[in-house]
Amino acid sequence: MSETATSSGKTPVDFWFDPLCPWAWMTSRWVLEVEKLRDIEVRWHVMSLAVLNEDKLDELPAEYRELLTTKAWPAVRVVTAAWQKHGEDVVGPLYTALGTRIHNNDEGATLEAIAGALADVGLPAELIDYAGQDDFEFEAELRASHKEGIEKVGQEVGTPVIALPGPDGEQIAFFGPVVTPAPKGEQAARLWDGTVAVASVPGFYEIKRTRTKGPDFSNL
Numbered sequence: 001m002s003e004t005a006t007s008s009g010k011t012p013v014d015f016w017f018d019p020l021c022p023w024a025w026m027t028s029r030w031v032l033e034v035e036k037l038r039d040i041e042v043r044w045h046v047m048s049l050a051v052l053n054e055d056k057l058d059e060l061p062a063e064y065r066e067l068l069t070t071k072a073w074p075a076v077r078v079v080t081a082a083w084q085k086h087g088e089d090v091v092g093p094l095y096t097a098l099g100t101r102i103h104n105n106d107e108g109a110t111l112e113a114i115a116g117a118l119a120d121v122g123l124p125a126e127l128i129d130y131a132g133q134d135d136f137e138f139e140a141e142l143r144a145s146h147k148e149g150i151e152k153v154g155q156e157v158g159t160p161v162i163a164l165p166g167p168d169g170e171q172i173a174f175f176g177p178v179v180t181p182a183p184k185g186e187q188a189a190r191l192w193d194g195t196v197a198v199a200s201v202p203g204f205y206e207i208k209r210t211r212t213k214g215p216d217f218s219n220l
Contacts, residue, residue, distance in 0.1 A: 004165040010041040014171075016149030016161040017095060018049045019075040020067075020109050022215040024160040025099040029182040029220050030191070031162070037189040040164070044091040046083065047146040047159050048076050074131035075102070075109045080142040081130040082123055093121045104217045166200050174199045181216040 006012045015031060017024040035042055050072040057065050075098055083091050097117035107113040115128045130136065149161040152173035163173035174195065183191050198204055 004169050006041045006043075008041055010039050011164060013040045013042050014045060014149075014163045015042050016045045016047040016145070016159060018047055018072070018159045019079060019095060019098045019102065020072050021049060021159045022103050022217075023176075023178050023180075025103045026180050026182050026215050026217075026220075027160045027162075027176060027178070028095065028099065030177075030179060030188055033182065033184055033188040034192040037186070038192060042092065043088070044095055045145050045149060046076055046080050046091070046142060047149045047161065048072065048142060049159060050076070051143060051146045052150065052155070052158060071109050074111065075114055076142065077130045077133060077136055077138075078114050078118070078127055080136075080138045080145070081127055082118075084138045084141055085127070086123060090121065090123060094118070094123065097121050100220075103215070104220050164196065172196075172199045178211065180213065181219045184219065 003012060013031065013035075015028060017028060019025075031042055034040060050068045053060065053068050057068065060068070079091060079094055079098070082094055094117060097120040098114065101107045101113040101117050101120075102109050105113075107116075111128060111131055114131055115125065118125060118127055130138075136142070149163075150157075152163050152171065153161050153175045157175035159175075161173060161175055163171045166172040177191065177195055179191070182188070198207065
């Protein structure tokens with residue numbers, strides 16, 4: 001994914017997400033706001049917190065370990081199956097429907113919420129069958145998409161991952177930004193411009209401050 005323009009002539013922005021992650025959800029709403037204000041086109045891809053952490057489960061708190069081994073799989077499997085069976089254009093709308101139910105409406109990543117999201121975007125109800133498919137039919141595709149995203153930023157971070165063409169045409173990629181609430185209007189555009197500017201500096205790796213509150217979904 002190193003092209004510098006989509007078929008519409010806009011700058012491609014590749015966005016990797018796990019539907020379970022509230023911070024990825026916040027960032028995704030921000031980047032959709034940016035899409036209205038800057039000449040970009042977002043392309044959506046799955047990644048998985050369960051895959052990211054599968055080799056270090058023993059090091060994690062019991063509550064988070066249970067989350068990753070049970071609740072983290074169904075939604076990302078369904079999104080992957082929808083992508084494989086119905087094309088990449090359904091990924092963004094399905095993610096929006098899932099995130100609205102899981103995060104904004106506080107339904108959680110339940111089978112009912114996933115089934116409702118499928119109905120919201122007009123996808124076949126039987127896709128829900130992939131949620132509990134332990135021998136997942138599209139496991140290889142899910143892991144390949146995850147690997148493509150995470151290798152751009154390294155194993156020490158998580159979701160979301162954003163990548164776009166740099167000044168020389170090669171992709172620059174970064175984790176985050178982690179932001180709450182999701183900025184709107186010109187504030188969203190300024191954050192985008194600044195993030196892209198620092199990410200494009202050779203040798204730049206990190207800027208961070210302590211997070212003092214959880215995700216605020218009130219303006220989504």
